[in-house]
Amino acid sequence: MWGLNDHLTFAVHGGGDNGGGVAGGVESLLSFLEVLVRQSPSESLDSLLPGIAALQNVHPLLVHFPIALLTLFFTLDLIGSLANRSEWRQIAGAFLYLGTVFAALTVAAGLAAAGSVAHGGDVHEIMEHHEHLGISVLSLAALLSAWRLLNKGLIAGPANTLYLLLAAIISGLLAFTADLGGLMVYKHGVSVHAAEQFNQAAARAHEHEGAVQDSLPATHEDAEVDDLKPEDSHHDDAAHGVAGHHHDHHHAH
Secondary structure (H helix, E strand, O other): OOOHHHHOOOOOOOOOOOOOHHHHHHHHHHHHHHHHHHOOHHHHHHHHOHHHHOOOOOHHHHOHHHHHHHHHHHHHHHHHHHHOOHHHHHHHHHHHHHHHHHHHHHHHHHHHHHOOOOOOHHHHHHHHHHHHHHHHHHHHHHHHHHHHHHOOOOOOOHHHHHHHHHHHHHHHHHHHHHHHHHHHHHOOOOOOHHHHHHHHHHHHHHHHHHHHHHHHHHHHHHHHHHHHHHHHHHHHHHHHHHHHHHHHHHHHO
16 A cells, blocks of 8 residues: 555656656645545654654654754854854854753653663663763753853853863763664664564563562572571481480490
8 A cells, every 4th residue: 555655756757657747746746635635644644754653752853953953063162262253153052052952852752761662671771871871961061051141152261161171071972872872772672663572571571680689688588597497407416316326336335
């Protein structure tokens, strides 16, 4: 069955039975509109944007914005500082503010996704590091945004050196954050539909291991107490038997 994307495939070479050229393009557009009107919003989204429809959460859609915006902020602010170009730094400030907003949205979506996406024990630690790095990026970006607003964008001298150093740290943290995100998706298949059954099993195994570890101390202590009693009793009986044997043997002589 064809989806909406199939109706948007316009032929650029006319002739033949393919209905190409302008007429074919108009026909494809009309077919697309006809299908769009008949379908429900969810069906239209599934047909037109199947990749987005397959997402379990919006975190993957948002994550690229803070990476691009905050990286551009640091690059333009550094160039503007070195070249003494205030207009470059003004543009850099706009990228910083937008990057901070998208970083907040991305972190919020990521925290929500962490509680709903199935993942196993190995991925849990990676996900926690990913979360901590993302929150660090957001915190530093918010700090630099507030600093810039309070100073009305006029940061110079040693203060600007520290400012650019913090901006460079944000860029480094972004790289590590993105790397861990890619590791979870491309190696462990987190939030990938084809690997969902495997991740569900891994998540259940992780929960089971946690429950077993929580119950181990009391069970282990009880086992030690129970194990000691029979051994001590057996040891005492054996010692008594040996002593009695030697005692009888002594009287026999």
